[in-house]
Amino acid sequence: MSTTVRRRTGAPYLFLAPALVLFGLFLAAPIVYAGYLSLRRVRVSGLGLGSGSRTEIWAGLENYTRSLTDPEFLPSVLRVGAYGLIVVPCMLGLALILALLLDAGRTRVGTFARTAIFLPYAVPAVIASLLWGFLYLPRVSPIVDVLDRVGITAPDALSSSWVLYAVANIAIWGGTGFNMIVLYTALRAIPTELFEAARIDGAGDIQIALRVKIPIIAPSLVMTTLFSLIATLQVFAEPMTLRPLSNTISTTWTPLMKVYRDAFVRNDIYAAAATSVIIALATFVISYGFLKLVGSRAFSQEN
């Protein structure tokens, strides 16, 4: 197909130059550097005092084995796994149901509801965690107030058995509206003829949603799931913000928090680099595996 201008010139390289330079400096170089650091370690000679007593040497895969066998690593991975199993289905399920309800058009509160549910997207994760963090405090929480009045003692949302759900709720609150808008936009693009025929045959709204609408917007569902999965693996801001309000969130609560602690609290950049590489690889495997699983042609290059 000839959609492009065929002419030998240096122009495309000049147009690409700023992007390529920035890409090289801030994406490619850090990845390569993290890979390099993950294979290095410091050898301390003598008492480790004075310059020259600390030298960097090759460490082989030592940092990786150290990172993977760290007693705090596996629990943080399992925690993020459980967190993802709560957040991704709940957030996308809610987003899909709300988008279908809006699209069915059987209500007069559509515009209001759409704007209200989209609003949390404008609230940074840190601020959202802060707001919910206060709402979780028994002295502030209206839910605890209400339950108290009917004689039920509400569980402490920030206690060790509930804190995972408390963090997941913040993510669901923040992400549902955005995903709803994505799915709603896809639903609006479906030509009416496609389901008017089904309606004439007597299909109800729910059947139309299940048999016609959801299959058509499947590519959007695939992409929202993919980006939600990637975002889940990076959870950092929410638990970091909640830490001052709760003593149940450790410094290694998620793998990325462990990277931060190793790099900046323990000054062990080698372990931090190895853990970063492991998270990056896991992200690739999971997102690639997911795309394979659903057989998606998302990101295909033909135009």
Next chain:
Amino acid sequence: MAVTTVPVVPTTTGATTAPRVQRHRRTSPTATILLLLGAAYCLMPVLWVLIASTKSASELFTTFTFTPSTHLFDNIAFLTSYRDGLYWRWMANSALFAGVGAAASTLVSAMAGFALAKYDFRGKSLVFNLVLAGVLVPAVILAVPQYLLLAKAGMTNTYWSVLLPSMISPYGIYLCRIFAAATVPNEVLEAARMDGAGDWRSFVRVVLPMMRSGLVTVFLFQFVAIWNNYMLPFIMLGDDKLFPVTVGLSGLLNQGATQPAMYTSVVTGALLSVVPLVALFLGLQRYWRVDLGAGAVKA
């Protein structure tokens, strides 16, 4: 979480989202109730912060959650006086990071997207595959090695250490490639060339104006992503005069653990920090038409 990093493909044409005629639909109470419950869930924390920021420090933890008080302006004045208006400096920093970073990122993405969409050149598919790989790299995993590299260059703890990494957005490039392919006809480029316009001149005079609505969308996505970013500035910056409002407020919350009076400031600060983005949203709502599926199929 998902909020800050989920990028999507916005629709390139208004036609696909044109409202359908729905005269004959009966309203359903179930649908209305479910949507209102969703709206209530999403508005509850916002309503709370609106009310809580009117309470004095002693009222915050004692009066009923949703009973408003009268101390909003006292609280704003107190927050403003905190260390000579440090809070407003954080807001200005956020505006600087998000405004300049998003503008630069949009221009860089537009140039690269245009080149990928409208030129044939050696290495084109390699560049495109790099961009796609870049989309899948979780940005926050880069933060620690980015810090170490910038530390070697002596650039950490400066505005540049947050601005420069914010300027590259593989997804922005991917989107701009779609917009350029969809909205800039080759005939127009040929005509500009016939008139003697060089590549750069036609880009500035012809291509950018044609891609305008797509570029606004890319700008908004990047603006929100940078404004909401926490880990990058948190790692890069040590001097609290350089903090954006997200990092600044979470620091204030930490202080609240020892000085509970700070909590009122945290709550008031949280309210004020949300105002600009909410305004941006409501004002530019028509640009938030995101059609990820259609974009992925068209791309």
